[in-house]
Amino acid sequence: MDTVNHQFRLAARPQGMPDRSNWDYAEEPVREPADGELLVQVLYVSLDPAMRGWMNDSRSYIPAVGIGEVMRAIAVGRVVASRHPDFAEGDHVTGLFGIQEYATLPADGIRKVDASLAPLPVHLNTLGMPGMTAYFGLLDVGRAQPGDTVVVSGAAGAVGSAAGQIAKLKGCRVVGIAGGQDKCRLLTEELGFDAAIDYKTEDLEASLRESCPDRVDVYFDNVGGEVLDAVLPRLARGARVVICGAISQYNSREIRGPSNYLSLLVNRASMTGFVVFDYADRYAEAGREMGAWMASGQLESREHVVEGLETFPETLLELFSGGNTGKLVLQVARA
């Protein structure tokens, strides 16, 4: 096979916001699969805040991407050639295919995707990692109960919009924090949130006081920084703060710690981190419940699809500038 595979490889570790200089746009011939391997044509790549962490050379829940390696990314694609009995040419699959046009890799860890259930990008969103993250973070780590007041930051993003909708479906009062009027309108008018706060223009503390008169039982935090500090003093007794991410801090040289953390003491509250991969053996359970909600129109999945592998360095930055509403997906090839 003499097809060329274009790829983005990590050229240098970024300080702060990554730019073109951190990437090497490379090409190499597509490699035929060996025994037990698949050759996958990548169709859609998921762009996630966690990718910024994978670029840093520090201890984390997963090794850093090495200098010179293809950038790690979750993607969906189509099997072009299979040397594994469980997969056939034409199957739609999802896995860590990376930022490239083709991936040749062992079949372990690759899952088939049912394209008839939902469009492929949805399998990178509500039926993929972001949906699983929202589901287990809210229900398992946050132990959200009917009647709880749940606040979600980054609420118009992939994880946040799922977390808020799931909280509503579970009988909670839900307040979303997002940047900009359009996102806030989406939350209240289309996704069923009880209230939305525009952190860019509103006085966060005053708005939280008004929209959470009974204080906050569960805070699902995707952003960290000032927003986390504004919510902490509003915690209810026994509140659960779920640390899902801190996108406002990922490009900072110095992380801003939550200076109001002693609210945890006063309110007998907890702040707990989690990594969705730990729930792998329960993905199917969550998928069934969320699939049913989607089928009945109770759970909306929004994707923000940008076309063209070569736009990757700039498209990734939309995550940090707040350019996307819903899951940011890079389309690499026509399905």
Next chain:
Amino acid sequence: MDTVNHQFRLAARPQGMPDRSNWDYAEEPVREPADGELLVQVLYVSLDPAMRGWMNDSRSYIPAVGIGEVMRAIAVGRVVASRHPDFAEGDHVTGLFGIQEYATLPADGIRKVDASLAPLPVHLNTLGMPGMTAYFGLLDVGRAQPGDTVVVSGAAGAVGSAAGQIAKLKGCRVVGIAGGQDKCRLLTEELGFDAAIDYKTEDLEASLRESCPDRVDVYFDNVGGEVLDAVLPRLARGARVVICGAISQYNSREIRGPSNYLSLLVNRASMTGFVVFDYADRYAEAGREMGAWMASGQLESREHVVEGLETFPETLLELFSGGNTGKLVLQVARA
């Protein structure tokens, strides 16, 4: 009765470290008890870091002390006159008697103390709030298990020295963080800690790496600030951080938040606050276990007794300068 009662009343809320100007040294005649009340002569007063928080006019787990009010404090004393059937003259009792020589107050919330079990100051320490705080914080909030590595800050203080010794008794490996060689020597040579770190002279991160090769399962934090930030990156997977206090921050205008809090995410760890008063219905259970340990010489209770009510403003500050080893107690009268 024409006895005079000397008292310290809160004159003004402090900014930063409190000094004489925040107090009004007042006197008033001792008031006779009404029906259902007791008149108690105060013998020993407990000086606790939490008192600094009670001086601030902000929402907490207990109302702030009002301007002009006698400063709140837990104490032990002797009943001088009783108008309640459960108490008799001469009984030793403990309760919120305040920084004063005599307290006339309702009998509810006052507990009898068995002076034959242990000297009176011990009832303000291991058999009092600090002991209860250590016991429930470590075992209930921190869920310390045999084999766990437990790190305790403020380890030579009242709560810290109890928490560390209880952890040892429960089969944990215990590392204490304290200020100064004398305190560190006390921890390892007399209280059975496996290792001690002098945060004033040692490189905290390097010492933690060395003394906790298997990382940290439970961190019992009494101090906050830099020490909290140094321990966070050393957490083990599933670690529990117990937020008991933050004495390094109580006199700061701006609290320093833990900038390494994302270690909670990476390590699937939690940070949980608690207030010992919530465990009131289990104090007896803890008292029995700790009393037995003390009787068999397995649990040491150290008090640092300073004589003279009038020294209160300066003696209180020893808590923040690290002047005391063991529980700081003010002796108001001879027992």
